[in-house]
Amino acid sequence: MATSNLELPSSPLDISQFDHTPFYCEENVYLLCKKLCTSGIANAEGSDLFVVFISNEKKQVPLWHQKAGKRADGLVLWDYHAICIQRKKEGNSPHLVWDLDSSLPFPYPLAPYVSESIRPSFQLFPEFQRFFRVVHAPIFLQFFASDRRHMKDSVGNWISQPPAYEPIVAEDGTVHNLNEYMEVHAADMVTDVGVDSVNAVFTQKLGVLVSESQLEEFLSLLS
Known part of the structure; x- marks a missing residue:
């Protein structure tokens, strides 16, 4: 599908x-996620995020298609990345x-984003296969x-300068658990993207871990 023919959704932001x-x-x-909720683009509680x-x-x-990429195609090898899907x-x-962090239109429909940013048809060595931890925004x-x-x-020196605002603290007082979200292991991946995995994403703190071949099917079940 040619991106020039896509009718992209408009956003007031x-x-x-x-x-x-x-x-x-x-x-x-x-x-x-917080801004999408407060602006009315998403549900107030973020249930659609x-x-x-x-x-x-x-x-x-x-x-x-990452802005940090030095090549014309915007290729970047991240240690991890985080996006929002509505x-x-x-x-x-x-x-x-x-x-x-993407140079593609903002926001962008899921199917062309997968095709252009993730490129599942591109043959990768096994060590570069990507896993996706899907966590309900609320x-x-x-x-x-x-x-x-x-x-x-x-x-103790900063590798990259941090934001000016205070660090994010969880509602229960936890000060750091990023490692729990960014750590992924193939053994934790769901074997079936059916009803059980859909229920899990709405109840589990760390969501559901799926492969790139399962991602779009899994997200389609959340409709």
């Missing part, structure tokens, strides 16, 4: 209105991907926490 700190995608997506962490056991995940129920409206907004320790080197 420009990408520049969202907080974005380079290399802090987990905090960016946290604030993005899902945070998706993309990673693998080697912490080497290729994604295309479930659309009206008619045949596609699910939307909100990726603040649960993520309640439990996620990061004190940014992962962005300091061995002597």
Whole structure:
């Protein structure tokens, strides 16, 4: 499908209105979900939003059309990445991907985003296969926490400058659990994307882990 022929959904919010700190995608997506809720683009409680962490056991995940990419095709090898996917129920409206680090339109329908950014048809070595942790946004907004320790080197210097606002603390007082979201293991992947996995994504703190071949099917069941 040619992207030039896609009828993209409009948004009253420009990408520049969202907080974005380079290399802090987990905090960016946290604030993005909150803004979508308060702006009326998403449900007030975020029930139509899902945070998706993309990673693998080697912490080497290729994604295309990323603003940080040095190549013309925007290829980046992230250790992990986090995006937001919005479930659309009206008619045949596609699910939307909100990726603040992507050079593609913002937001972008799920199918072309997968085709152009994830490129499942591109043959990768096994160690580069990507896994997707899908977490319901209301649960993520309640439990996620990061004190940014992962962005300091061995002597305590910042690898990349942090956001100016205070670190995110979970509602239960937890100060850091980012590692729980970004750590993925093939053994934890669901074997069946049926009813049980759909129920789990609405109840489990860390959501459901699916492969790239399961991602679109799984998200379609959330409609």
